[in-house]
Amino acid sequence: MSERNSVRITRGQIGQIGILIGSVSLILALVSFLWGGLNTLTIGALVVAIIALVLWAIILPEEVQALFTGRQMRQSTLAILSTAILIGIVTTAYVVVQRANIVGDMTIDERFSLSDITLDLMDAVARNTRDIQITAFYSAGDIALREVDDQYFQLFEEASQGRLHVVYIDPEEQPGLAAPYANALMSEYYVFASFVEPDGSLGDTIPVQITGLQEENIAQALSILMASGQFTVYFETGMGELDPLDNQQQGMSLLNNIMRQNGLVTNPVSLSELAATGEQMPVDASALVIAQPRRQMTSEEIAILDAYLANGGSVFIAADAMLTDDLFMAPDSEFNQYMWDHYGLRMTDMIAVDLVSSSESQLSILSAQVFANNSIGANINLEGQPETATLFHIARAVEINDEPPVQNGRIIMTSNESWGERDWAAIFQQNQFSFDSATDTPGPLTTVGWAFDEETNAKVVLVGDGDFLTNGRVQSPAGNSTLFLDAVGWMTGFTEEVTFEPRAYQTTPVIFVGGQLLDAIAFGTLVLMPGILILVAAGLWLKRTRQ
Structure with a gap:
């Protein structure tokens, strides 16, 4: 072999090869440890790095000395070591940040943020x-x-x-x-x-x-x-109300099941039985539901309800129009007067008829106007979502006192093209109704109202229809269930803690992109590309040494 074609490797070149191998092996050990822990690859790469760096220190002790004394090293060795250190720092920073659970969203439309x-x-x-x-x-x-x-x-x-x-x-x-x-x-x-x-x-x-x-x-x-176990809602059962356990069309099991599935506890209670035994409402009662009662409330039952409300209780009342002498909350009844005196709410003797905001008949009225400034009406009649309306069938009009003893207000009203029909016999016996200016009241009329006593924290929701709560009607439209659930949420305080049944x-x-793909991108960007540059530089260096 001629002298020209022979390869002569100097002591300095061997040292540089050592630092090159040591740097690459050290980076490999670091990456392997950060991504996979202490495994065979990590240990092997670390051993190779130590041997190579020791070799560099033995062959070129003056460069090692220069590293610690601040003297300038050879440019080639400095470039290799600097690149290795940079890769190590950036890779370590990436993995630490990735594992630090730092969350941020830099997109303008916040696509990676919670709603x-x-x-x-x-x-x-x-x-x-x-x-x-x-x-x-x-x-x-x-x-x-x-x-x-x-x-x-x-x-x-x-x-x-x-x-x-x-x-x-x-x-x-x-x-x-x-x-x-x-x-x-x-x-x-x-x-x-x-x-x-x-x-x-x-x-x-x-x-x-x-x-x-x-x-x-x-x-x-x-x-x-x-919500689990924190709120208990009682269903009044002593006045012939809807059965919360009945899964037939006229039962109320759907709403009862939804409440239970959302962590609310539901139980039955009879005001008449409590009155007979001299007891009061259970102390854990977050709210009382009176759904479609079929008789008037007695004085003893009113006393129990009054004591409950005075202690911060809440009641949801949904009363139908019925052609009976024992009508619940009849205009002249004791309980209707109690509600007016204490909360500025009462039932009227009018059935709402709506010419424009109605469904199968003008007695099946839709929520024409909704006051969305409270949590009860906030999710009703949402723009572009007709299924969020409510639908009442033969609903009584509710009167709201504009100078009430406590805070109160309207939630749902009929349209301006409506009126309050007072001839109930014509509706129930002949299915006939027409506006009589002498006896009827022009709309809009209130069908759902609320009241809140700041001193006692008592809350009342009064609805002029009970059919909308039944299994056969509560899901069509969906606004029927929304009205009830959001009313329960407001009365119990549930919506002050969380949103009832998230649906918006x-x-x-x-x-998101999977973590494996992110790691692959990071490895290619932080390790592979700089590593290739090191190898290319090493190749050029070896080529020059052969010339």
Whole structure:
């Protein structure tokens, strides 16, 4: 072999090769440790890095000395070491930030932020005195699903101000921890929301059904959890009212089930039985529902209700027009006068007829005008959503005192083309009605009113129809159930804590990119591209040494 073609490697070149191999191996060890922990690759790369750097120190001790004494190193060695240090710093910063659960949204339209309705819920979670744990089960094959869900969990964690945290469990590697959830896991529930008790154990637990609408699914479960066991609603049953357990068309089981599914406790109560035994309303009663009563209230029952309201109770009354001598809240009845004297609300002797805002007949009236300045009417008659209207069938008009003893107001009214029909016999016996200026009252008329006593915190909602609560009518249109549920939420104080049955989600955040893809992008940007530059530089250096 000629001298020209021979390769001569100097001591300095061997040292530079050592620092090159050591730097690359050190970066590889760092990346492997940060992404995968202490594994074989991490240990192997670290050993190679140590050997290579020791080799560099033995062969070029003067450069090592220059590194610590501040003397200038050779430009080639400095470039390699500087690049390696830069890659290490940037990679470390990326992984630390990624794991720090820092949440931010830089998009103009806030596509990666929780909606306002969810943020209201999370404000309530932050104010709550108990922490909440999200327990999520993912096996090794569910990593991609976990990465997408995790980014939603991070948004909820951030919005909770430390009240909510997430625990991940692999059911295959930790079967003991998964055992209490076995039945739910078999039913394809894999996320659960629980209150954390003072001793660290988990209390009330709600399964979260993930359907691909992660924000809505998680918010719904948290809403149920927040309300669980805190509010009890009683249904009055002693005056022939709607049965909350009856699943027939004229029953009220649909609304009762919705309330229970949202964490409210519901129980029956009879004012007449309480009066007979000298008892009062249960102390845990958050609200009382009187749905379609079929007789007048006695003085003893009024006394029980008055005591309940005086102690901050709430009552929802939905009374139908009935052609009977014992009409509930008849204009001259004792209870109707009680409501007028104490709350500035009372039933009239008029049935609302609406010529323009009606459905199958002019007696089936729609919510023509809604006062949306309170939580009861806020979700009724939403623009562009006709299903959010309410529909009453043969509804009584409600009178509101404009100079009331307490705060009160209107929620729903008829249109200007309506009137209050006083000839009930013609309606019920002949199905005939027409405006008589001598006896009837022109609209608009109030069909739903409210009252609030600031001194006692008593709340009253009065509706001139009871049929809209029945299973056969409550879902069509959806505004019927919205009116009742939001009224219950207002009376119990539920809507001050969370939004009852979250439903105002028009869109969900854009699906996030999976963490594996983000890691691949980061690796290519932070490690692979600079590494290629180092290798290219090393190749050029070796080529020049051969010349």
